Amino acid sequence: MMKAKKTAKFTAEYLDKLIEEATTDAYDESEQAGGFFAMIEENLxxxxxxxxxxxxxxxxxxxxxxxDQIVAICVHGKSTQAIPILDLPMPDPPPEGAEWIDAYRRWCGN
Incomplete structure (x- = not known):
């Protein structure tokens, strides 16, 4: 059974700053998604x-x-599966850098 997601771990203001950082100099949605991917890859x-x-x-x-969908590459035994990062359940506590996933989720409108 899944626990309810904790909300408001990061403030909207903080997430908006991360969104601005990830999308600076990006001219369209594809480039913005690439910016989030770079930040998640770098910080997670x-x-x-x-x-x-x-x-x-x-x-x-x-x-x-x-x-332009960011996915997590998950491994279980010999099986590998790409799961959309927005659908990935986060462990508690979440890994360092997980705030970038929260910022990406906010940017996507979720």
Missing amino acids: SLPFMTRVLGQAVTVGKVDITKR
């Missing part, structure tokens, strides 16, 4: 463990798809 402490569909998985890296 990897690897970390979390649970997906009840299974313990290791998030070893992040990637960006041709459609």
